[in-house]
Amino acid sequence: MSRGEPPLLVRGEVALEAVGGRLVTAEAMAIGGERVIAAGRWSEIRELSRPGSRTIDARGRAVVPGLHDFHAHLVGMARARREAALDGARDMAELVAQVRAAAAMLPVGSWMFGRGWSEARLDQRRLDLLEAAVADRPAFLASHDGHSAWASAAALAEAGVHAGTPDPAGGRLERGAGGEPNGVLRERAIELVGRVLQPLGGEELLFALSETAAELAAYGITGLTDAGDDDAAGGLGRYSALGDSFSTLAEARHRLDTRLRITLDLPMAALTAATEGGLRTGAPLPGSRTMRIGWAKAFADGALGSRTAALFHPDTCTGGTGILRLDDPELDAFLAECRAAGVAAAIHAIGDRAVAVVLDAQSRSAPRGAGVPPDRIEHAQLVRPADRARFAAMDLTASMQPIHCAADRDDAEACWADRLAHAYPWRSLLDAKARLAFGSDAPIETANPWAGIVAAVHRRLPGDSREAWQPAQAITAAEAVEAYTRAPALAIGRGDEGHLHPGALADLAVLNIDFASLLAAEDDLVAVRSDLTLVAGGEVHRS
Known part of the structure; x- marks a missing residue:
């Protein structure tokens, strides 16, 4: 002063x-x-x-x-304000009706975007109904968890995806008779169409970002870690090589700086470009006061909703074991590059096999350099008891989203019925001295942190009349507030954030x-x- x-x-x-x-x-x-x-x-x-x-x-x-949302997608939240919201569809008929109504509002031939459909509501035998609803336009509809999508025939054609297109490593094209892709894309198969998407941008996106920042401030959120993208495509401006989200937010700093303390993650594929640009985790974004460089993000597996979380044992809904998106040599090379660059790693791992594979890779990696914040494991929704103490032992942040536990309850009971005691293990991780930092994963779930705290304490959604789900893993409100304040600050290595001491x-x-x-x-x-x-x-x- x-x-x-x-x-x-x-x-x-x-x-x-x-x-x-x-x-x-x-x-x-x-x-x-x-x-x-x-x-x-x-x-x-x-x-x-x-x-x-x-x-x-x-x-x-x-x-x-001020609360810090430790895992959200700010650009995705802004775009979702202008896309068709499909979360409320209770069956295929409602999903088709919602898509048809949204498509009718668009100019003929323009791209249509939507998100939120549930695997349990999508009838792959009747995808022709979705084709009719979008009226021959290119359309891209992301699933609720973002790890699957449906692309219309026009979108597939524009992307050059056809019966002869092989499944990419770490992904899968769902197919109909004769091997023809039916439009449902799993994990890295989404990238095949993602390269031709024409999402919201320009001044309209900047306005939507400003609206989103205002909404977050009204919740009492003063900080957010943007979890970034799957790949480095779609970038613009000075930081184009760092992907869509990073570069968009960097270009929007005149709208966002000083309104929100933003940490910008970058995709694994952009790590070399970040290194060449001299970017380091925790360093300020040049030209800004409240924006900084975050973690390099990689994906070890998929998600529960899409049935692609990597598991040790077959799930109880499809009999599958998910998709492991990175093998040991790829994880080792990623962590080695992070260590050399002075960039910390954030690795998405939902299934117990993915979590264990990432922990094993961390145990093989070299120590972080001086001043580099701890690495993170994102989501950690299914963790074997033997793996829980390894988070603290290797100083890894467990980046988790309590609202997922409540929202995914039915899916978990259907697919992880024989291992529910290991799901969303917040209490066990805290008791094992892990650093637990909370976020929302918005726009997949609501950005409302108070809904997250209710979920953390009661293990159910607000208004759900059922008993608390797996209550042994519940935590207290004070512990949840710490996971939204002090823990994110410690995770980025900032002793002057997350508290109000002098x-x-x-x-x-x-x-x-x-x-x-x-x-x-x-x-x-x-x-x-x-x-x-x-x-x-x-x-x-x-x-």
């Missing part, structure tokens, strides 16, 4: 930090410039008031460190509830919003 700048005083129920299963609290705090300069009793803090000082009276309301960056939210309601984490917590959100002491939202 400069000599002439009066401090901002905050009086109320202030959570300085969530740590060790409890909230460390104070009556008040003072902010000078971008940082917290004091915290303690109100009688002490008010003595710091000077002419021009303002006081935020938050008595009766919880003041918390010296911390003043990223905070004044919530419209009190501490008792927050810690109870009942279903109505999903309606919580921030009355005031600050990033580095600057106001980014006021209700």
